[in-house]
Amino acid sequence: MKVLIVEDDPLHRSYLHEAVNAALPECDTVIEAENGTVGEKLARDHKSAHIVMDLQMANRNGIEAARTIWKERPETRILFWSNYSDEAYVRGVSRIVPDGAAYGYVLKSASDERLRLALRSIFIESQCVIDREVRGLQQKSLGQTNGFTDSEYEILVDIALGLTDRAIAKRRNLSLRSVQNRLQQLYDKLDVYQSAGDDHEDGRFNLRARAVTVAFLRKLLNYSALERAEAELQEWLDGK
Amino acid sequence: MKVLIVEDDPLHRSYLHEAVNAALPECDTVIEAENGTVGEKLARDHKSAHIVMDLQMANRNGIEAARTIWKERPETRILFWSNYSDEAYVRGVSRIVPDGAAYGYVLKSASDERLRLALRSIFIESQCVIDREVRGLQQKSLGQTNGFTDSEYEILVDIALGLTDRAIAKRRNLSLRSVQNRLQQLYDKLDVYQSAGDDHEDGRFNLRARAVTVAFLRKLLNYSALERAEAELQEWLDGK
DNA sequence: CGCCGTCTTGCGTAAACCCGCAGCTTGTTG
DNA sequence: CAACAAGCTGCGGGTTTACGCAAGACGGCG
Structure with missing residues (x-):
């Protein structure tokens, strides 16, 4: 052996x-x-x-x-x-x-x-x-509870990569609006609002960027995941 | 000893x-x-x-x-x-x-x-x-060449944290427009455009998010830096 | 089959973002 | 002091995001 x-x-x-x-x-x-x-x-x-x-x-x-x-x-x-x-x-x-x-x-x-x-x-x-x-x-x-669906995770990765809504739609074969729906779900689950709104209109967050940060801090994303995702993205870009 | x-x-x-x-x-x-x-x-x-x-x-x-x-x-x-x-x-x-x-x-x-x-x-x-x-x-x-100024690094961290332009302006005591100027500098240095434009109008990137990703991939940011920055941000938020 | 929940899509709007243009304030240099 | 580079700021406008509203599509379930 x-x-x-x-x-x-x-x-x-x-x-x-x-x-x-x-x-x-x-x-x-x-x-x-x-x-x-x-x-x-x-x-x-x-x-x-x-x-x-x-x-x-x-x-x-x-x-x-x-x-x-x-x-x-x-x-x-x-x-x-x-x-x-x-x-x-x-x-x-x-x-x-x-x-x-x-x-x-x-x-x-x-x-x-x-x-x-x-x-x-x-x-x-x-x-x-x-x-x-x-x-x-x-x-x-x-599991469902407190967990992320594959589709939610997918879109998380996509915005983490820095794609626009339109690009995501193209990549995942969805309409623009659907992409945005999923984003909303994601923002919801990541709790990006509470830290954002908070009465004060100054402390506002950019939801999209904030979501990525929160995901990172929660170890939902890490360097190696990003690296892999980036490689896949390049592949897709080359493929057309 | x-x-x-x-x-x-x-x-x-x-x-x-x-x-x-x-x-x-x-x-x-x-x-x-x-x-x-x-x-x-x-x-x-x-x-x-x-x-x-x-x-x-x-x-x-x-x-x-x-x-x-x-x-x-x-x-x-x-x-x-x-x-x-x-x-x-x-x-x-x-x-x-x-x-x-x-x-x-x-x-x-x-x-x-x-x-x-x-x-x-x-x-x-x-x-x-x-x-x-x-x-x-x-x-x-x-050094200057190929390096990042403190102010550029600062704004990089701010968008990585997920702040809006307005919030950054407030935090750093700048006007909205100045913040956006610095962002442009940053996008420039991080080379977010070339990967973005690329003739095809589909492959477009969200500059703000892309900048953060690129910075991560280049190890300009990492988990511990984010963590520290987040702590400082919370401090600032509490301080008012 | 009809009812219901989940997912998708289009329309429309308010806000945020990206950025060219131009006027101002600085600090530096000849 | 004039000249110049570098940074800050306001204005204006084209794009992108975030999201409410509402109309289908699809799959279970009694």
Whole structure:
């Protein structure tokens, strides 16, 4: 059994290396990659079916790497090991995991024991292991209550990218007015009004910009999500 | 001699601990804090004059902690030790460093030897040590060419927060038109047009939102900068 | 089938935004 | 002091946003 570790930080990488050795005596080879690009390549070359993957890497982040890896070999088991449980990450991951794939999401703050258990559960038992903190987010996020629909999230990303209403309409095949409807929904859910109105007519916010900020502060968006969205946008622009 | 380490990540913390011991035999005590809040408190209690500080911590980030520490004791020597050299961080740090203070900025990717040298230079020799990569940014950023004026940066932050032109005018004591002038400058420097116009009248961008995105992608803004700016904004709002 | 909720679309309006033009106030320089 | 660059400000107008109102479209459900 081979395990591939994809992780930016040398310290974390060697920690992981040891953790894998300790948790999985049946594992005979551990290989390491220091960014997403190298990770993809090694996964391909070694046909590795067991991967521990950091999110947030400089060169090519974990989500992108995981997506291409899963596209090539959907049965690959990936344990995501991240510092944060930003909703943006959680959403990003659950968007790309193939049906029935075994994967995990463990925070770096987890104990050695928890990491050990996760490694065994996923790689040996093929079970999904989601950190309870992450799990909570997932439920709230994907459920209706207090959560964002895909269409709402979509439009959030679009204004975050800086598209005009018209451009969004074109991209999503909607009428101008529909785009604006969705924006209103979004503003509603993000609570952009209360902070805005507030009696005083001076303290007014630009709803569109404010929505993006609030989303950022709430970790609904983060750098890596923006980066991915920007790449998709460029693709679309080139495609026509 | 005492050294205070303020760092989120346990692995990095113990690595730093060892590095300090190795580099500074004259140091007899090393204390650790796992976030900015605790860091401030320990710095105060121990009157520590030598600090190694991570930027980007969950609870209270390094810049905020450093600011209050320096406010209380400006002669404190701080070595910032960070994963990234985002322009937002660099700008944030140089904004708060007191006149004549000895400080340093070293990337986590630096070699052991470089970290050792930085520790000795700052803590023993009272010299500033800025990673050359960071240094480059600093020059470019604070110089005119290709860099952003304080006023431009200020307005960038304001639109990123989601303020309207009118609100910005009120906050910065400017006329509406002046605000809009600065916005134009900003749009210019951020190159929001070329990506926008592009012949096709469909691919149009919302300049205001696009500017923020571009700034984010260029690391001119990041989460921590936003967070700080938001706090300042709230303060201002409360102040009237 | 009729009723109802959700989603989409068009019309119209008030406000906000982007910006060219031009007059003023500064600080700088020869 | 004249000249000039740089920044602030008001005016005017073309676009874009935000959103109420109301008319369809679609899918469940009794």
